[in-house]
Amino acid sequence: MYFASDNSSPAHPSVMEALARANQGYMGSYGADPIMDEVRDRIREIFEAPEAAVYLVCSGTTANVLSLGTFCPPWGAIYCHRDAHIEVDECGGPEFYTGGAKLVLIDGTDAKMDPGALRAAIGRRTIGDVHHVQPGMVSVTNVTEMGAVYSATEVAAINAVAEDxxxxxxxxxxxxxxALVASGATPAEMTWRAGVDVLSFGGTKNGLMAVEAVVIFDPAKAWEFELRRKRGGHLFSKHRYLSAQMQAYLADDLWLSMARASNGTAGRLAQGLAALPGASLVNSVDANMIFAKLTRAQHKAAFAAGAKYYLTEPGAGLDEGPDDEPLTCRLVTSWCTSDADVDGFLAACKS
Amino acid sequence: MYFASDNSSPAHPSVMEALARANQGYMGSYGADPIMDEVRDRIREIFEAPEAAVYLVCSGTTANVLSLGTFCPPWGAIYCHRDAHIEVDECGGPEFYTGGAKLVLIDGTDAKMDPGALRAAIGRRTIGDVHHVQPGMVSVTNVTEMGAVYSATEVAAINAVAEDxxxxxxxxxxxxxxALVASGATPAEMTWRAGVDVLSFGGTKNGLMAVEAVVIFDPAKAWEFELRRKRGGHLFSKHRYLSAQMQAYLADDLWLSMARASNGTAGRLAQGLAALPGASLVNSVDANMIFAKLTRAQHKAAFAAGAKYYLTEPGAGLDEGPDDEPLTCRLVTSWCTSDADVDGFLAACKS
Amino acid sequence: MYFASDNSSPAHPSVMEALARANQGYMGSYGADPIMDEVRDRIREIFEAPEAAVYLVCSGTTANVLSLGTFCPPWGAIYCHRDAHIEVDECGGPEFYTGGAKLVLIDGTDAKMDPGALRAAIGRRTIGDVHHVQPGMVSVTNVTEMGAVYSATEVAAINAVAEDxxxxxxxxxxxxxxALVASGATPAEMTWRAGVDVLSFGGTKNGLMAVEAVVIFDPAKAWEFELRRKRGGHLFSKHRYLSAQMQAYLADDLWLSMARASNGTAGRLAQGLAALPGASLVNSVDANMIFAKLTRAQHKAAFAAGAKYYLTEPGAGLDEGPDDEPLTCRLVTSWCTSDADVDGFLAACKS
Amino acid sequence: MYFASDNSSPAHPSVMEALARANQGYMGSYGADPIMDEVRDRIREIFEAPEAAVYLVCSGTTANVLSLGTFCPPWGAIYCHRDAHIEVDECGGPEFYTGGAKLVLIDGTDAKMDPGALRAAIGRRTIGDVHHVQPGMVSVTNVTEMGAVYSATEVAAINAVAEDxxxxxxxxxxxxxxALVASGATPAEMTWRAGVDVLSFGGTKNGLMAVEAVVIFDPAKAWEFELRRKRGGHLFSKHRYLSAQMQAYLADDLWLSMARASNGTAGRLAQGLAALPGASLVNSVDANMIFAKLTRAQHKAAFAAGAKYYLTEPGAGLDEGPDDEPLTCRLVTSWCTSDADVDGFLAACKS
Structure with a gap:
């Protein structure tokens, strides 16, 4: 009954097998391994982007900050949602890697950036006025920090503002x-066809040990990215172990199967919570992250039964207050969450 | 017959086993895994440094640049040997992580910094003159880029200048x-007892997939290091996989056994080369890296037999020139180099 | 009838005379001029701060960004009002000079930071959580961008939160x-006695050519400031010309007389506008900056009479729309604004 | 008898008059003053460069670091002479403004970069190897730190390597x-015709209070320069006072007259020293800076007579040692050095 974060789940057994296979003899370092060649080809194929530059790094923060550093100048404004990971959870990494760009925070429901609010924010800075940072780039998060999924159409609407x-x-x-399996879009539809220039393509939260790909659809920036990656300390000498993880991830659509599994158990859990007297969902559950209100008594029962997850209510104390007071929590499922975990959690809440 | 780099060798089987053991169920993220607690304790014990702060990162460049960024201000001079990895092979990572410190290059035989040259260089910048970068820190590499090993006494001599x-x-x-097994020093003697404040403690080149520890002997800088690590994108969410590698590395002195193995095969190779007519060693072979001169004919024979290694002669062309011309090469052994590899190489050169 | 900005006013004749006096023969460079010794002493006396470090720089942006860079680490949050000059008008200078700190925007009436909002904002970042930038420093602007003046008590209330x-x-x-002449506080009361650690002490807008002092009340950071100033290109070789301007500024309380003059004409203008049918003040006029609503017809008449000032209404077009529509403008007086300028402006509006 | 630095000389009276003229009424700020329009035109005319972007800043360090920051990426190597001001005397400003570029030091006589040494240094970094900083730009100093003057042909020889x-x-x-009056070249010949892309065009050492122009011959980088200038705190609000100084500098070729004057007195002094028994010139005297050896007795006599200048002998103590020991010194003349100063100095040495 572990719902604290998909960051705490183990790697899929296929990933471990791929690592073992890759661990044979000598192999070219710093990305010059044949597995990477295969991975690059496969990602280009999946994204229908034969020219894309593809790189592997070790964390989501890394993928994000290198992408921002490559595409935004030091005097740029990066428009993102107020709750975006790059604003809230990267300890200023974007500012560090861009040489001091400014994150400009946009509002929107369920941590989705509102295109109108984006347009207004860009308009507030006079372009060409040297006293202001200049509009630099736009960053969207899919799945958002509130568990919502942008459709490809919604991404395209953001891009329309950016493109202007x-x-x-x-x-x-x-x-x-x-996000992809929730939306039904193809990888190409969700990214470059909707205007995305660079993607942090996650793997770690979805069954890998520690690999994310960066996919740059227009390869003009590829060499700059490589220099920034090296300079940032993010070029692996024994790169084959990154490649092998991504190889396993993509083989037989494992990445999609694992995402379907976690979205599936999240859906099951959401349904159960919706039907649970005293409980309610905070917003619609699009993918593998749930924000729900449970009563203090329900939380106490769940924790007592061994469930792990976070209360997100600001200042919420589990121990003090009336038993029927609703307290918000975040529940995240992962590729290895079982129906039994879900059912056990729901049963505990009912007890 | 692979002597190109220890970076291209596989991980030790024990490391893979430790990864498999660690891959069970959910575990605290971002360093809050119990394996890390064990690793931290073990490293403190090995270094006889119960207060040391210990962190794991994914590459040697990372360990170096985070260490430099934590200990040297932006207006500092970092004194290092002209051939140091931080100067030559990190694409300006030290400048990036320090916010623009200046590497001041010191000469010395076999890529060892000469203490007198260090003292002279520090003296050339007037301390307290605002027009100059100020002396910031000293960085030594052990094993050096020329394969030489500093003794603990030699490190202490460098430190005496630094301390002044x-x-x-x-x-x-x-x-x-x-370096350690070559020198016979204990970890404490080679580091904090000789004045070292922060150590990049390598694992990747010596049998791990991708882990280096940073050991900070005075923990006053620990929190700053943690913030810089996060901000640099170097804090792993599924940190347990770094911990597990280091756990295996330290268990039963595997790290020392692997180093002894590679130093041993390098010694065997050096002896063979010294005895080989037409070949000669460029400098003494202290550890697992050899610089040697072989004739063009010998190189041709070795490459024809499938050997992999680098010629380091500037502008050396294997194909053009007299057969008896000596050309310098670098040969690196790793934990899995076999005596047969060595003997095969020597035999090929003789043929 | 120039009310566009105090930045466009000339220097006071006494300043020109001081420059001429300073322009005799050779004099020590880089701050080693005897005029600076006198200026330093005088500023310490004025602020009752005999230990303060005092530096002269060429612009307000410079004074601000060097101060922020010296007091806030790269991973720090700088709390400032949403409209602060450091956020809006310095093109990311604070981010550049701090190595990537993050400006966190606080609300409050008339561009004054609300202490409660400040406390809440600091509380939203978990101190000690490595994923977030850490609270770094607080910056207040006095006079604010909306022309309001913090009292010393109000500054102390901000500081109480900061100190916690x-x-x-x-x-x-x-x-x-x-701000000082408006508030009636002494320089010490308005700064270090109210908790201010570092002050950008403006001169340029108030009758100098281009000089601001930075006053650091605790001199522990003085040497770091000096290095950052040099490195930023802000140490003048012929420093005497900065010193001379500041010398003239402080002599016979010229700085206070000039501020009284500009506050005075602003008050006269405010009174006139309050009495003008169709016109109204947006907020109280504390110092030398007025935000007022005039009808389109009044604006047209004023501009036709040669008045210079800015409309601040977003998207306001002077030419399109009904004559009686109120449009907001900013009017700034300077040390050399005359009563005749004010009266002429008011007369034009009435015509 | 002041020969310590041209930085300590006063401004020319014409400059003070221009400032007084400019100090009338209100004028557009941040470079929007009509004097700047005139200055820009004049500089374009002088350099025969009608498209050049022209900016004014307050110091030579500023002109240099903004130029380097605009033209060199963070991962670039800046090739300069080992004694260059940007390496030795700017406290790491170039590293700060470039975001961490690396200065690579080139040897050459009299602080002139040797084109062959430059070519060799560029060749040592493998272009396209991600582990190394990449060749970024070349910076030459004219007049050099050793008082030598590059001819236009010599600059073109450096540029030939750069261009490759x-x-x-x-x-x-x-x-x-x-440099210009010494070389006999035209401004165009010395700069863009010889391959110079961006010039720090000094004024402060040659009779201004504090103004240098940056001339960017290809204006494609102009907007980036403007943003970096603002962000660096180097955009003056009351910009007219920079413009006025430069206006006076260029009027009636005052800049050339002043340079001829200082070169002239330096020549007179050099001749005198060459003829002085016991004294000798260290290198040829091309412009207004002399490096000479005088005996300790001569130095003592000169200082006793009130002369001001620097001994440059490392560790030279005036007071200890034999009277006839030669000690090197640097003597700099300025626009206001008189023949009497020179003759007085020579007479003192003879006494």
């Missing part, structure tokens, strides 16, 4: 697979 | 295990 | 003299 | 006027 100001678009896809 | 100017000392120990 | 989190406080005093 | 690697060329012309 010639701004590149980054997608933080730490949970890209979950 | 209140400068912290960093050791780039990408091949620390090799 | 051990945060240094910066005051952007581009119009410090205007 | 597509590297932009910067000229640090803190003493550009002195």
């Amino acid at each position: 100001h010639h701004l590149p678009v980054h997608m933080d896809g730490a949970r890209f697979a979950n | 100017h209140h400068l912290p000392v960093h050791m780039d120990g990408a091949r620390f295990a090799n | 989190h051990h945060l240094p406080v910066h005051m952007d005093g581009a119009r410090f003299a205007n | 690697h597509h590297l932009p060329v910067h000229m640090d012309g803190a003493r550009f006027a002195n």
